[in-house]
Amino acid sequence: MRSLARVLGTLNFTDVDCAPVFLEHSGFVARLAGISLERYLTEADIMVAVKLEAVKKFRTDIMSLGLDSCVEAEALGSKVVFSNSAYPYISSSLITDWHQLDRLTVPDPWSSGRMPLILQAAKVIVEKDAGEHFIVGQVLGPVTIASQIYGIEKLIYLIVDDPEGFMELLKFTSQVTERYCEALGETGIHAIMLHDPSASPDVLSKGVFTSFIAPQLKAMFERIKKRQETYLWLQIIGNTTSVLHHMADFNLEMVTIDTAVKLPDAFHSLQNKVVVGNMNPMLFRNATFNQLASTLRQILEQRREFGYVMGTGCETPLDASEEKITYFLELIESIKCHG
Template sequence: MRSLARVLGTLNFTDVDRTPVFFEHSGFVARSAGISIEKYLTDVDILVAVNLETVKKFRTDIISVCLDSCVEAEALGSKVVYSNTAYPNIPTPLITDWHQLDRLTVPDPWSSGRMPLMLKAARAVVEKDAGEHFIVGQVLGPVTIASQIYGIENLIYLIVDDPEGFMELLKFSTQVTELYCAALRETGIHAIMLHDPTASPDVLSKSVFADLIAPQLKGMIQRIREQQETYLWLQIIGNTSSVLPLIADFNLEMVTIDSPVKLSDAFHCLENKVVIGNINPMLFRNASFDQLSSTLKHIYEQQRKFGYVIGTGCETPLDACEKNITYFLELIGRIKCLC
């Protein structure tokens, strides 16, 4: 069974030959090959080659075409500091008062910053992969975009001092996400991942998520759904156990759960959604082979028959150990002998 058919079968909650596997390894692969992270994130040919090499090298089922968490803010005008060995960062907020939003314009994904590079890479990966794998393009969610242009500390104070101002900021960043999603869908990918780590209850609390963030995310997802046919995938890191019932009400097909979330809780709350997780990616950096074996056996003891993808809650560390990754994937192939 081809990887694409395997994932599509999983999305339809039907029998497949094995559980699909998804790990975000491309940054690690680039660094292991001696490619600077800055070059990897700014050269479309290298980005495409690394994505295709990653899925070939590790024989996983999903290709994730993504850059970093600064793309949208950079397109809006934020200064980004690049590194050869780490992902870029934004040293200073673009705005310090939400009223300054009137200075900003929602960027055109086809001409702003590195957004066009991402779109070109996604289209090239779709063309070169030729239907072998399920391809997802990653877009930052509105809460994380807001934190990137406003600063996370400033954002927390804004929520407390001026929740209406926070909502105005969130409405603007939501437009950025929606327009980027519309452009990305034109590249021919199968799914869009809405990656919104700052929305985590570990960062902004359950009550903030429930009262302010969830209604905005739900409305945005519904608008994206109405405008285009695509699978939608939500990834929020950290312990999202308390907000899974809210996420269950979102009109999307796939949800990543991070390592603090129990698989049983996710399966109970997300009965009609594909669950991806809940492996801690740090295991690929410093775990023993026995720990890796124990982790996978525990997953297989809990997993449900349909609607599950073995995966991590976020990206593999850039300094991961390739032997750990390879061993873990080999275990997946022979897990029945270990149980």
């Protein structure tokens, strides 16, 4: 079974030859090839070559297209500091008061910052991959964009001191997310992943998620679905066990769970969603081969028959071991696709 058919079958909760595998390789593969992170994150042809080589080298079913957590903020006007040894970062907050939102304009993804780089790369990859793999584009969620342009510490104070201001900020950043989603949908990819790590209950608390974030995300997903036909995928890091029931109510198809979330809990709460996870990507840097084998056994004992993708909670670390990743994937092959 081809990778694309395997993932589409999983999305339909039908029988497939084996659970799809998703290891979120990005800058790790660029460094493996001796390419600087800055070139990988700023040149479309380099990104295309790295992504196609990664899926060929490691034989995973899903190809994820994303750069770093600064793309949306940069498109809004934030200054980004690049490094050849680490992912870039925002040097200072773009705004210091939410009332300054009137200075900002929702960026056009086809002409703002590095957004066009992703869109160009997505089009080329869709053409070159020729329907072999399930291709997903990454967009930052509204809470994380807000934390990038406002600063996470100030954002926490804003929630406490001026919750209405916090909601106004989220309304604006949701527009940024939605506009980028719309553009990505025009490239021919199969799905869009909204990566929103700052929305985690580990960062802003369960109460904040329930009262402020969940209603905003739910409304945003509804608007996206009305405008375009695409699979939607939500990825929030940390222990999201306490808010999985909110995610079950969102109009989307896939949810990533991080290592702190137990697979049985996720399957129970997300019966109507494809669950992706809950492997710790740091295993590919720190684990022994025996520990990798033990991790796979635990997953096989807990997985459900339909609607599950074996994957990591977030991206492969830059200093991961190629040997350990290869060993893990070969172990999967050796047991005939988890059978």
